[in-house]
Amino acid sequence: MIRELYNVRALPSEQATTPLTPEEERRCRATLFTELGNKIADRGWVRFPAYSREERARLVDVGRMLSEHWGMTVTVEAEDECALRLSLAGHALRP
Template identity: 75%
Template structure:
């Protein structure tokens, strides 16, 4: 059965999602700190998606927090336009 759609309008590009509140931002960073920190501690590196500049900045801040917490440098680099890689010095992903 085919239905005609009346009074349907396309939605133009919006401003995007609203930024996180300070409380939400703090919880997001704490969760990333724990989850990514555990993975890095186990493997020496991890990969995480980051689609926006805000997500990339958040991961850079989490890497800095992990470095300060452990006293060991945690590097962060963009793998491509959609993912960031956090790692301890000398650790590379196994293909």
């Protein structure tokens, strides 16, 4: 028996990422803003994984948004190739 398949798409390879819709992107940034902002407010810094360019750019934007919201500089630094650190002044990475 032969069946016709409608609305079937090939899945992307495991290494390829699918872009977020504008609504998903907005919700993701809002969640990161709240969760990371709370941790930074508690201890002055937070480490968060970022494996792709999109994730790194998203965290840089969240850091900028937090800086504007608080009126204080939130620095975003790479700890290694897989994580970024967002911190307030005085909590930056030391060489």
